[in-house]
Amino acid sequence: MSDLIRQLKDIIGDNYVLTDKSDLDNYGQDWSRLYQPDPIVAVRPGSNQEVAEIVKLCQANKVSIVPSGGRTGLSGGAVATNQELVLSLDRLNQIANFNPVDRTVECGAGVITQQLQDFASENGLFYPVDFASAGSSQIGGNIATNAGGIKVLKYGLTRDWVAGLTVVTSEGEILELNHALVKNATGYDLRHLMIGSEGTLGIITQATMRLANPPQEPTVMLLAVSDLPSVSHLLEHFQSNIDLMAFEFFSQQALEKVMAHRELKTPFADSAEFYVLVEFECPGEAEMEKAFAAFESAAENGWLVDGIISQSNQQAEELWQYREGISESIAHYPPYKNDIAVKPSLVGEFLQQVDSFVTTNYPAFENIWFGHIGDGNLHLNILKPENMDVETFKETCAKANPEIFSILKGFNGSISAEHGVGLLKKDYLNYSRSDTEIALMKAVKKVFDPNNILNPGKLL
Amino acid sequence: MSDLIRQLKDIIGDNYVLTDKSDLDNYGQDWSRLYQPDPIVAVRPGSNQEVAEIVKLCQANKVSIVPSGGRTGLSGGAVATNQELVLSLDRLNQIANFNPVDRTVECGAGVITQQLQDFASENGLFYPVDFASAGSSQIGGNIATNAGGIKVLKYGLTRDWVAGLTVVTSEGEILELNHALVKNATGYDLRHLMIGSEGTLGIITQATMRLANPPQEPTVMLLAVSDLPSVSHLLEHFQSNIDLMAFEFFSQQALEKVMAHRELKTPFADSAEFYVLVEFECPGEAEMEKAFAAFESAAENGWLVDGIISQSNQQAEELWQYREGISESIAHYPPYKNDIAVKPSLVGEFLQQVDSFVTTNYPAFENIWFGHIGDGNLHLNILKPENMDVETFKETCAKANPEIFSILKGFNGSISAEHGVGLLKKDYLNYSRSDTEIALMKAVKKVFDPNNILNPGKLL
Known part of the structure; x- marks a missing residue:
């Protein structure tokens, strides 16, 4: 030692x-x-x-x-x-070799997400992967978990922005994967195998990241909706009429928590069952007219009962507050959290099944639903009842876990939408991956790390 | 038997x-x-x-x-x-289960690319991967080679449109990979490992493909350019001002072949060394003004010597002819072809080195350069001199191959940008992938196909 x-x-x-x-x-x-x-x-x-x-x-x-x-x-x-x-990897935090023709930049694994966002912005470009922990999460970790966030609908996941990777193998060899090429049809793309592998196949030390043109100032619509099928209709409707940046969802219960916590006034005179927040770029008059028309025809179809369209950047930010404030408003309960995903079209049916399961079996529990449901990602949050101690609450939730995952499995869903498997969910991996897949993953792990020294016990 | x-x-x-x-x-x-x-x-x-x-x-x-x-x-x-x-897989040609909320559709591996494009269009959507063989290539093959094409700059490669895959393993098991989820952080993404694996890891029998909103009618600029550094400047300049669909390139020699073959008149009064074709969507007046401004400032900077901007869809198609007609105009020579890629920023330098190598060592050969250079993809075409027989020509080119790939290796380029490795390039794989990478690929192959019955001898 x-x-x-x-x-x-x-x-x-x-x-x-x-x-x-x-x-x-x-x-x-x-x-x-x-x-x-x-x-x-x-x-x-x-x-x-x-x-x-x-x-x-x-x-x-x-x-x-x-x-x-x-x-x-x-x-x-x-x-x-x-x-x-x-x-x-925190000392590998250099950003170097920005190339404005390739629109790429090399980042050490320890570069903070926000640092890359700022760098892009200083150079007239944009790094679009963004989430609550952008101020402390690092690029290497983002890649190892294929981080998602709030703009996946338009910009995809971290995977989509990785042009090249430097990886140290379990033998201590340094691999340069894909050399930041756009097109490279020369066999198995080991870069993509490394992305999302949670440090179990190799150590990501550096990445060449792509950058995009900055978006226009966003316009935000907040819509009050009376039922889940309407949410699905709205998603289809707005997607086909506007290029969406975000399509977020939360329930009346979630709204109430945020209003209480942030001391916000109610956005609508009458409350509704659910709310949808739609964000999109509006570069000109024509686009705004299109958005208005889409809004109006949605109202005519009865898919929304009320709505607000932001008229300024400030108002857009104000509307986002109702969605962004949810997590912090329930943090003190504390909630039992689960980050899960199904196909966007199945969100309504899945949510109803889980909700009914929890209500039936755990009537004292309050469900707070919200999520990035434009990409099928739901954050299930069950609040600890006031009169239940934390340990009992945790145990009860742990017991409910397999039942919720069983429902999820029936929908071919993912037990981890964007947070990874780690230690927390590895015992449940078979709810999302078949036995054969898991066996293949273990065999792949053995190829890259035969002595099991890289993050052992995680994921698999 | x-x-x-x-x-x-x-x-x-x-x-x-x-x-x-x-x-x-x-x-x-x-x-x-x-x-x-x-x-x-x-x-x-x-x-x-x-x-x-x-x-x-x-x-x-x-x-x-x-x-x-x-x-x-x-x-x-x-x-x-x-x-x-x-x-x-040609009988697995059904398109089924179109979901307008998820914007996905299930395709048998034998669905023709064009069939999927047409299906999308009939449903108000768009399948954006497009290339010359779209009328006969099949989705399964596109995925197995991660096909690219002419709109990669905006829409990416086939990989980017695969939401889920059904794969039959070498043991005859049917795997369902990713279940068409948008977000799924549950371990190694075997879907991405299958994409581009050229049938050596499993047999792709079905895929859930994503669809996009249809693009606006395109506007096309054809630009005459006097040197390679200007091409690079133009790429950076237009990319940062307009969302490009395509950025294509060809030389004066290529233009001459097309004009002769298709009986087209010259696009410009004076010929230039190189030509760039820029395609972009122009949904409104504001965008057109932006494009004009970008064109003018490019001219002021001396990056282009002349240019045409299409005023109608028909004119856009006419301008495309100068680029699209190249392959057929030289098919009869026949040419020695090579589909290679470097980073877009390195195209100019790489092209010059190869050109100078060929001119010095094979003075009788004529190089016809063109390609999707917005993504670094160059099609090198060396024409058979009239007085050389085909066999001698092929042998001579085969001898030049390793030398060209050596230059490419110096640029960390790809020996196959979008056509795959197959049998043709497997002996050259080490020009683009390191020994360790190749060893890892072989070990991965062994995991998925221990008895080497899936497309043996290809790729590796």
Whole structure:
């Protein structure tokens, strides 16, 4: 052990090998706060080469490695609970070699999402993957979990913005995957295999990211809707008439929590069962007319009972508050959260089944529904009843978990829409992936990491 | 052998087991026309289940399988030269379960690209992957080679439109990959591993494809350019001002061939060294003004010497002729073709190096350059000199191949931008992929196809 520490210090210098308890607690934990951190050491290499040397040392000493980014994950993918070495990529935070013709830029794995967004913006471009933890999540972690967020409908997932990857293998070799090419039909795309693999196949140390033209100022519609089939109609209707940026959803219960928490006034005179927030670019008069026409025909069809269209950027932001404030407004309960997805067309039916299951079996529980349902992603939040202690609540929810996942399986849904599997959901993987798929994944894992030193126990 | 044929007939019926020489020649060959077909039998199953049973039978009898689509490939990925069973997917040509909310539709692997384009159009939507062989290529083959085409700049590759895949494994199991979900962070994305794997990891029998909103009528600019750095400037300039659909390139030599072949008049009074064709949507006045302004500032910067902007759909089509007619105008030479890619920003430098290499070493050869260079994809075409016989020409070009690929390797380019590796380029794979990558690919192949019965000898 002390021998390992000495060798690590030889590779990256004394300052970057951390063994203090506070450091280990910090680097061994993610935002899930569900697991007791217990790493052996945390290291902060400063180059791809140093990462490679550390991996070789770990391979030789059979020490397991937990690759570590911003640790904003909610599935325990980056926690170290079992005497692992935490390999933090946070010093690989350089943005370099911006190329305005290719519209790409090279990012160390430790670049903060917001840092890349700002860099793009300073150069007249746009990095479109955005979510609540953009201020602390890191690009390497985003790629390892294929992060999604609030603009998936228009811009897709992190996967869609990765032009090239630098990956250190379990043998300590440095791979350059895809060389940032747009077109490259030369066999299996290992870049795509690495994306979303949660640090179990290789350590992502660098990525060439694509950038887009900045969007126009957004227009936002907030719509009051009386039933779930109408939500589905609205999605189809608006998608075919406007290029949507976001199509978000929340229930009256969610709205009430936000209004109470942020002291907002009600957006509509009469409350409705559900609300839909539609965001789109409106570059000119013609587009605004089209949007108005779509709004009016939706009203004529009875798919919405009331609606507001933002007339300024400020009003657009105000309307977003009703959706963005939900998570924080229920954080204190605390809620039992589940990040799940079905096909967008199945959201209504799935939601009703889960809702009815919870209401029937757990009548004291309150369900708060919201999500990015333009892409089928629902955030299920069950609130702890006031008179129930936290432990009982957690146990009860844990018991409900397999039942909810069984319903999900009936819809061919995903047990993790965008947070990954990590430790939290690995026991439930078979609700979303078949036995054969899991066997193939295990065999692929063995190809890339035969001695199981890369994030062992996660995902599989 | 006769036993195998009988068993195949038992599975799919007599009519769909083909052993006539003409059928075998037809089903054993692709558009490369470089290899002598020699399959043992060709079969045309009518369902996923039948495909699975055939694979099991082949596995039991150690018979190799060549999955077969429209066979429009140019790399020999679908040829059967070695007593294989050709498994044609052409009867799996149903389009079903169109979902207007999800904007997806299920296609059998044998659906013709054009058939899907037409279906989308009939339903008010758009399938954007398009290329010259759209009238005969099949969706399964497009996916197996991750086909690109002429609208990659805006719409990406086939990969970007595959929501879900049904794949028959080498053991004859039917896998449903991704269930057409938008968001699904549950481990390795085997769908993306299958895409571009050229039938070596599994047999794609069905796919759920995404559809988009139809584009507006396109506007086309044809620009005369005096040097390669200006082409690069124009790409950066127009990309940042307009959302481009296509950015195509050809040389004066290419233009001359087209004009002669299609009897077109010259687009400009004075000829230039190079030409760029820019296509974009122009939904309104504001966009057209923006495009005009971009054109004018490009001219002021000296990046173009002349230009035409289409004023009607008909004129747009006329301008496209100068680019689209190139291949057919040189087909009779015949040309030595190479489909290669570098990063868009490196196109100019790469082109110059190859051009100078060919001019120096093969002064009798004429290079015709054109390509989708907005995405870095160049079609190198060397014309056979009139006084050289075809065999000598082919041999000479084959000798030049490694030298051109060496230059390409220096640019971290791809030896196959969009046609795949197949048989044609497998000996050159190491010019684009590292030894470690190739070793990993081989190990992955072994996981999915341990007995090497799926398209053996292709790609790897």
